[in-house]
Amino acid sequence: MESQQTPNGTNIKKEITNSTHVYDVVIIGAGISGLGAANHLKEQGYENVLVLESQDRVGGRISSQNLSDEVVVDLGASWIHGAGPGANEIPEWRNKLNPIYELANKLNIRTVKTQDDVYDSSQQKYYWYKGGEMPSDIFQVVDKFRSYYEQHCKKANKKLSIQDLFSKFDFGPYQDDEKVKRFILVSDFESEYDGDSSQLSASQIDNQSQFDGEDRIFPLGYSQIPNALAQSIRINLNSKIKNIDYTRDIIDIQTTNNILYKARKLIVTVPLAILAQKVINFTPVLPAKKIQSINRLGQGLLDKLIIQFEEVFWDKNIDWLTYVSDAEQSDWAVSFNHHKYLSQPVITMFNTYNSAVKFSHLSDEELVSSALVALNTMYPRAKVTREKIKGFKRSNWSNNEHAKMSYTFAKVGCTPADSEEIAKGVNNKVWFAGEHTCFDFLGTVNGAYISGLKAAQNIIQSLKA
Ligand SMILES: Cc1cc2nc3c(=O)[nH]c(=O)nc-3n(C[C@H](O)[C@H](O)[C@H](O)COP(=O)(O)OP(=O)(O)OC[C@H]3O[C@@H](n4cnc5c(N)ncnc54)[C@H](O)[C@@H]3O)c2cc1C
The missing domain is CATH 3.90.660.10 (Polyamine Oxidase; Chain A, domain 2)
Structure with missing residues (x-):
């Protein structure tokens, strides 16, 4: 395994490509949902997992940059929306902190409260x-x-x-x-x-x-979270996926440089607009209901x-x-x-x-x-x-x-069922995650992260079956 460095100096483990190797799980996209899924799988003992990311950095729509020597700014997400505990009486999150705030605390990353x-x-x-x-x-x-x-x-x-x-x-x-x-x-x-x-x-x-609770920002940038999550997992950067063929038991995943990866299970975390604009070809084509739901949500x-x-x-x-x-x-x-x-x-x-x-x-x-x-x-x-x-x-x-796009919004005509429909596994092989698949917390970092955990849990269940 080699190490690769992102433009901001983060070291990330890189997998040497071997086109006959079959991964238990491949995850497309190293945004917060993909990184959350990969970390969850690792914590549960799944090591044969690879993340493929099209950019030369991790974090996706979390993107901190130096404005000057003294100032780091966020071009994507800035806020932890409500540090918790609790979320609008959702039983699953009662008495629990926002998982992103929890991560920041665990990783010792400083956040600052803004007005409530x-x-x-x-x-x-x-x-x-x-x-x-x-x-x-x-x-x-x-x-x-x-x-x-x-x-x-x-x-x-x-x-x-x-x-x-x-x-x-x-x-x-x-x-x-x-x-x-x-x-x-x-x-x-x-x-x-x-x-x-x-x-x-x-x-x-x-x-x-x-x-519930206060909103918080990261004085030294939100990217500290994805950069930290990327440390213990295997990621191949600069790997833009163009084709996914899930016709057979083993899924073929092909990059725009014609590198082929093989996996038993797949999580696709690319943004809604990338799905809607069919940047990735799926063989067979995705179910009509899923495509309708993708188009019913709004690309903000x-x-x-x-x-x-x-x-x-x-x-x-x-x-x-x-x-x-x-x-x-x-x-x-x-x-x-x-x-x-x-x-x-x-x-x-x-x-x-x-x-x-x-x-x-x-x-x-x-x-x-x-x-x-x-x-x-x-x-x-x-x-x-x-x-x-x-x-x-x-x-x-x-x-x-x-x-x-920036993030998903609830478009006229959509319902929460649309996010659920997008997230659903296809043929017990391909699952979807990302902020657009978590209607409860649509358009947020915490929603994306939660969706990644859910997709990983579904895959673990299916690998055990
Ligand atoms: C301007 C702005 C402000 C925001 N403010 C906030 C905020 O304050 N608080 C908050 O909670 N949320 C905010 N958000 C939303 C938040 O950033 C997103 O909801 C969250 O980061 C999305 O994570 P994700 O994993 O779903 O998607 P992404 O972060 O987009 O990750 C998907 C990954 O897939 C990769 N990818 C795309 N195509 C391919 C391909 N073909 N092959 C391989 N990889 C591919 C992308 O490069 C990306 O890294 C903001 C977003 C924006 C843009």
Whole structure:
């Protein structure tokens, strides 16, 4: 066995390829779900297991990078959503910590608590396209809309979108201001669930659970978790899978470099968009019901631009800055003040769905210019220029060939059964895991991790049978 080094210096055990060797289990994808599955199998005594990953690093949609010598930032997941214990009364998780928080504690990885309630208006400031802060009556409208949503979402029928619910709401003084109305949809729903409000299911988006307790971030980056999980298992990086043939007892798994691997059982953890866009050919084709479920879930998009300035010119003591832009699509609607937790002049600016699609085509400099226009409208006295930027990083998840999306959302027409259908084993040989297969915690790191454990447990049962 050789060792291979990822660009961030993590050493990972590499398997020497031998095309006649048959693995008990091959796992496709070294994101948190694949790594969770591989570790579980190892803990249960299964050594003849290999992970195949298309990128030159592990972690998938967990991706920490150095912004400067002193600052590490996350281009994918940042938060442990609810450290626990307990999750919305799900019996399985009652009195238990969020498994990601548990891992962080076990691995001695430092996390920091952020504010508990993202909807806490004392932790938000609203700015708008007219320059500076919005009149404070906006908070009342936003609060009223949230209660309206909570009253109606449970009763909403399967075909109703958030946009449909919204069309019946009275926005009071802002009834005729389309920009403010659009902004409320974006900041409250699209930024959270990363889908267009006409596609977000009114009845299902709140059907997900969340661990109780505080939210936490990783000051030195979320990637510490996948990097640590990758240490004790065999992974071949730069192994992009193009064909899976499960016609016979032994499954053939072929990379784009025509390397062939053989396995008795397989777990596929690639993102929903990779499945939906048929990047991998399955022989025989996957069951029609599974394909329908794959297409019924929503492929979300959320992108970040993380900027380190020379000094802080924004509100230092609040978590969230929200911005009603002049644009049709509510660009730069939400920004997170990292200074409060990192003591560095760093801000993360988010764009969701339609804005994210639009900005995915911009060059880095065009993107930064657009962000500066927004920041200068919010803080006209700051007169921020390009020269005041010490460094920046952007994500561009729709153009990332290994993900093609950010995370899954509950699309109009879907039900929890769709995630279950995707996860199901096919012919007792091929199982699926990943955040999209865990409806209770859709779109989260903890959901992905739990799905990996479940797939590994199913495989152990089937290997023992
Ligand atoms: C911008 C953003 C912000 C987020 N914020 C949060 C947050 O704050 N908190 C939270 O809990 N969650 C958050 N998430 C969601 C979270 O990152 C994901 O739910 C989770 O990381 C998904 O893990 P996974 O194992 O299902 O998929 P992935 O991490 O995508 O792993 C799948 C792996 O498969 C590999 N792969 C793809 N195609 C192939 C192929 N053909 N052959 C071999 N390998 C392949 C990929 O390279 C990848 O490594 C965020 C995501 C994004 C993008």
